[in-house]
Amino acid sequence: MGKPVRRNRFFAAFAILIAGLGWLTSVATQASPQQPGPSAAAVAAAVTGAPAEQVFKDIRVLKGIPADEFLDTMGMFASALLFDCVSCHAKEIITDENAFAIETPKIQRARQMVVMTNAINRLYFGAQNRVTCFTCHGGGNLPRSEPNLDVQYGEPIEDPYRMAFVQSVATPPATEIFAKYLKAIGGAEAAARLTSFVGVGTYTGFDSNDVPVPAEVFVRAPNQMTTIAQAQAGTNAKVFDGKQGWRMQQDTPIPLFAMTGDNLTGAAAEAMVWFPASLQKSFSQWQTNVAEINGTNVLAVQGSNPGGQPIRLYFDEESGMLVRMVHWRRTAVGAIPTRVDFEDFRPVAGVQMPFLWTRTWTNNQVVMQMKEIRPNAPVEASRFARPQATTR
Numbered sequence: 001m002g003k004p005v006r007r008n009r010f011f012a013a014f015a016i017l018i019a020g021l022g023w024l025t026s027v028a029t030q031a032s033p034q035q036p037g038p039s040a041a042a043v044a045a046a047v048t049g050a051p052a053e054q055v056f057k058d059i060r061v062l063k064g065i066p067a068d069e070f071l072d073t074m075g076m077f078a079s080a081l082l083f084d085c086v087s088c089h090a091k092e093i094i095t096d097e098n099a100f101a102i103e104t105p106k107i108q109r110a111r112q113m114v115v116m117t118n119a120i121n122r123l124y125f126g127a128q129n130r131v132t133c134f135t136c137h138g139g140g141n142l143p144r145s146e147p148n149l150d151v152q153y154g155e156p157i158e159d160p161y162r163m164a165f166v167q168s169v170a171t172p173p174a175t176e177i178f179a180k181y182l183k184a185i186g187g188a189e190a191a192a193r194l195t196s197f198v199g200v201g202t203y204t205g206f207d208s209n210d211v212p213v214p215a216e217v218f219v220r221a222p223n224q225m226t227t228i229a230q231a232q233a234g235t236n237a238k239v240f241d242g243k244q245g246w247r248m249q250q251d252t253p254i255p256l257f258a259m260t261g262d263n264l265t266g267a268a269a270e271a272m273v274w275f276p277a278s279l280q281k282s283f284s285q286w287q288t289n290v291a292e293i294n295g296t297n298v299l300a301v302q303g304s305n306p307g308g309q310p311i312r313l314y315f316d317e318e319s320g321m322l323v324r325m326v327h328w329r330r331t332a333v334g335a336i337p338t339r340v341d342f343e344d345f346r347p348v349a350g351v352q353m354p355f356l357w358t359r360t361w362t363n364n365q366v367v368m369q370m371k372e373i374r375p376n377a378p379v380e381a382s383r384f385a386r387p388q389a390t391t392r
């Protein structure tokens, strides 16, 4: 299976931003009296999931949502318009995070667009987020208004990543797909013996300047998972303790913030997929369909629990292996996807485990390559504790 394509414009700007912050770090440590970056109060608010207007400086239309959801709306903006942060924000953000609050013509326009989109949804779609930035923009800044004859007369495009999911009668039931999967990885018994692991390897993302840096992964059944990377901009961590979760990203406007809403159920799902023996039981309802990923036939299986967001699993039709998972985070301006692709399967204590996975979402694409996976290694509870915000 091939690697997903990277959208360079978006990531390039982040890389510039990181380079700039790296410079900032060195300046800041030279005892400069005016510390750049967020205030202590803002950092404290972000850790508790307080509303964005208590965390950021000038929030006018995206009020009442936690910082993580706010940053996800920025991901929606960037993804829907194929913009990077500096396409809307002032160039000064490269060296000063306070500059995210500077108003620019594009920010004014985007604020109007938020108000417009909300009005459309409120008036015509019962306040559901049926129309989003992506509905009109579809990956471009100036939405096209005239029909595209190539789309009308060309090959129909099957998009296996759509959130809308239709049960297909031709697909085997989920129970059968899971049974084949368990057999493919080494059998249900071997899978059931796996209850934790520690992985050691590398992390590659925009915040590591696309260079592999040391990383560790701690996973404990049924649903705890911590990923820590030593990126150039500082320690980067994603921690989920089974209920609560935090993201530590030294290179972002807010270095440490609580995960909320669907980011928590998504984090739980990303931990659960490591325990194939109990995966099917983790969701009460399953639907199946067929799809194609890079020319390979896959079986799509969607699991959901009442009131929760679904997760989508894609199994290679031939080998039976789990090759991709997708989950969605609802934001104030619509849902955004997170995708994890699994590759490089190797046996660990009789279970085939992926040693390489690629996590792709609207704000970054991260490749985790394991050198070693220690099955059932003891994992202390402290690995899932809230990380400490370090000052730059």
Ligand code: HEC
Residues within 6 Å of the ligand: 055, 056, 057, 058, 059, 060, 061, 062, 063, 074, 075, 077, 078, 081, 083, 084, 085, 086, 087, 088, 089, 100, 101, 106, 107, 108, 110, 111, 253, 363
């Ligand atoms: C389409 C334009 C657009 C893009 C692209 C965009 N933003 Fe924003 N950003 C906005 C708007 C509009 C606001 C103000 C929201 C409001 O007033 O409620 C904002 C506000 C912010 C703030 C709060 C600033 C403060 O202190 O008040 C941060 C932080 C931020 N954006 C980060 C980002 C990051 C990081 C990216 C790149 C992933 C990004 N933005 C991309 C439009 C954009």
Ligand code: HEC
Residues within 6 Å of the ligand: 077, 081, 106, 109, 110, 113, 114, 117, 131, 132, 133, 134, 135, 136, 137, 141, 142, 143, 333
């Ligand atoms: C109902 C359709 C629609 C929706 C929904 C929509 N837009 Fe737009 N947007 C447009 C159109 C049409 C234009 C271009 C207007 C023009 O040609 O000048 C535009 C232009 C823009 C521009 C200026 C682009 C440029 O390069 O000048 C920004 C920024 C923008 N939209 C942001 C957003 C954001 C953010 C959202 C989601 C909150 C959003 N839009 C939702 C239709 C939409």
